[in-house]
Amino acid sequence: MKPEMDELKEVPVHRWFSSARALMVCEPYYGCVHALVCLGRFTPYSLGWNRSQTGLAGQDAVKFIYVGPDGGQTVLNAPPVGAPIHRERFPDPNDLDLLWQIHCDMGAKVAELRLHDLDSQRIHEVRRSIDSFRKKNPADHGARDAALRARLLAARPDLLRLWDRGFPGIEDVRNYPVVLVEDYLDFRVPGYVAAELLGIVIAMIADAPRFSHFLMDSECTRASIMHLADLAYNLLQRRKRYNVGGYYTLTYLAGLYASAARSVAARARDAAELEKNDLSQIVLMGNNADELFAHHVGPAFMLPSLFDPKGMLEFLQHWAAAGKGTPEEKVAHFSPPPAYLRLLDTATTPDEPQVLEHIREAENTLDRLDVNVLIRQEAHPVPQTIADRLMAARRG
């Protein structure tokens, strides 16, 4: 995995990374739909009750979504009898290429820059990887399951082989999920697939030395969700300390951990083998992880993908000036880095070089991120309870 680079050194580099994150944080299809929603060119739901089965609301089961002037709600059971129910809308397939096109255009511009740490081979690999998942509707379980099955078939023998090597190979077992995280950070696998894999591989490790169970007991399930959601929350709090590249990398990583927490909770719910009280709290923990993702991760990559820094600042200024609430509350929807927030109250938008200068100036006081160290130490995806079980199994 390549070390973190200064994304804002060149605007196309930042937009290339941003568009890759926007496409891969869930799956390319969602990224493309969200870009259209963000630009006001598409809305999936109508006012009143909507029936959804595609996962635009976060999962794949049938859901009913109420959209009202003062908020709304998502329920699993049918809404009141007699209430009109709208069908969820889908975007025009021609429009869906917008974000993908931006990614390809930025990739071409970055290739021309001939940068040492972002060469044309890597740009090509990322493009091929995203393209392989593109245009697959997330409701198409077949495509996702095929990717999952292939990786899981590889995981079990890998884990057994690592286990058989004994100490100090046990660290390799524990680090197996780190490889998945790196694959996601390098855009080799989209967030939805990476999150499900991560949850399943953690469950396999909890079952050491058999590595056969894909479901965990109540204690491990709870510990995993708590650990992954804690990591997601802490990364989101911590991201403000880093430069723009670090800020968005931590946001992207937090997205994976929040999705993995939600995925572990969803599997526990579907398995229905837990006590009612345990299950109830596990579902709420999963919902909380879902909220963290929806409010602090999902929309974060859109603006830096769609606009250059000046355009993004203008969009935020326009957004902050419209409707009710304080400017900070309103722009929080897009989770912009602190450097942008400092520029929001300027009376006139500075020109492009000035915007970049201001942001770089603000970044001088911020830390640089080393994500390789972070995911191996402070943000390791395997909870301590399960790491302890692994050690106990080895001793036993």
Next chain:
Amino acid sequence: MSKSRLVDRVSGSLSRPDATLFIAVQERTYFVGEALLVAAAICAAEQFFSGFLKELGVEDLGAETARRLKNFVLRLAAGPPDPAVVEEEAVFLDRLETEASRHAADTRKRAVSVGQTAVQDFLIERGATRAQAAEIAGSVAKSALHEAGNG
């Protein structure tokens, strides 16, 4: 907007995902609009005052707050609250704020941490992480007691 400044302060301190935690129901996820934000602020403030007042020795009012909170949460499970109910709770919360201001600052300071713990435990039960619950509880305590000069 509510007619209560306390409710306005607390709702102003809550982000939408924070608010969702207070009004979370297992099989129902809310998109938090203005009405639900106010409902979440009422839950947060009542949870805080139930612990805070008990620690101050105002047992009856603390118990009444806990009882009202339980009923309010049950009503929320059925859907967004009636505006009349919201206003009734807001008036009750203003009464709690007046009661809180009657006590000496150092006594209140001790009670704040008990109130904060009550909010924190409530949020953890509703699926929040520990760090998240602690941060939200701190901000609820600060905004709930702002005008009483005990922020």
